[in-house]
Amino acid sequence: MAGQYVAYTFYRADPAWRRLPVEEREAHRDAFADVIEEYGSRFDHLRVYSTTGVRPECDFFLWKITERYETLGELGAALNATPLAGWLETPYNYLATTKASEYTSARRARKIVPQGSPYLVVYPFVKLRPWYALAESDRQRAMEEHMRIGREEFPTIHNHTTYSFGIDDQEFMTAFECDEPADFMHLMLRLRDSEASRYTERDTPIFVGQLMTIREALARLDGIGSLVEDHD
Template identity: 25%
Template structure:
């Protein structure tokens, strides 16, 4: 990274302030180093429109920090009413504060998932939900990404203790919905860090 750490940090802070003024919210910047060989940093933004997110990413890539890293993965999702629970919204939209750790991954359902009866799908999702509620300390964020990339859904799990995500994911392997997953990688897991410390983290 060219220039001083302080200069790069100020530039990032300025960008985040401008983005906030345009109704773009930073959910978190995460240190994913050691958890992935291909990445050190993950950014999670949300906004009312896709165009605002595109603009924010372009602006980030023009900063000193953005120019010092290589973009290895990017995905976008949109909140749509849940199939069997129209009132459900992702935690980040419900005003739930961000947690210390996040695990982000996409998934694609089986080819026949959308062809089986509503009753059967509802029962499997209910079972999955009941099993997940055994881990209330893990908050969930599911958004739709059909036609926005290679995936159908994006999921972000947040918690303050890393092993809670590990334990919950292992537990949910026993859900009947597991029979209807074709793709659920890549996984990006990281610890939330102060934006002021990003430049130092990348040194």
């Protein structure tokens, strides 16, 4: 039954941090980035996404995937030891695990392997209780329609659904890699017509993150538009 633990941790910087001296902010960014880079090899995958300028309550988030639950806490403790942590809030943190889907022929949990798409859309998801009272055949039919729409009409969008029953407040964490955020909007609009969507209780807040290195994301946090040097 063992699978992967999947966590999404969102960070927001205190605006007062930007009033610190430039050299101090640079040291803060470097120390935080050093920890992320050091821990990268301890995770199956550790990705960073910027939300600067998109969501008011967060500036960037981490997508963490590991088979060892303790690794999540170890990274958290290491980041808390950095100077930047004293200037960061964590408005959201979500935990989930992988498991075999009830609606496919797979009998083992599918390992999550990020595709490297430039954007990731993430949100917690809860179904209405009447969904679970439906006959298994009815749920299977509804989910087959749901999956077929995504697979056939939006093949460049990659779904990474994980399960939070009993370990967090939501039932599922849904994450979709895509080439353009607008592509995902069209998928969601199309799915509004599906039978399964009638049983959605909650699918917010929704976050759209842009894939970056930790140093690029922290540079944006500090108001630096690009790390690319001008050699002209």
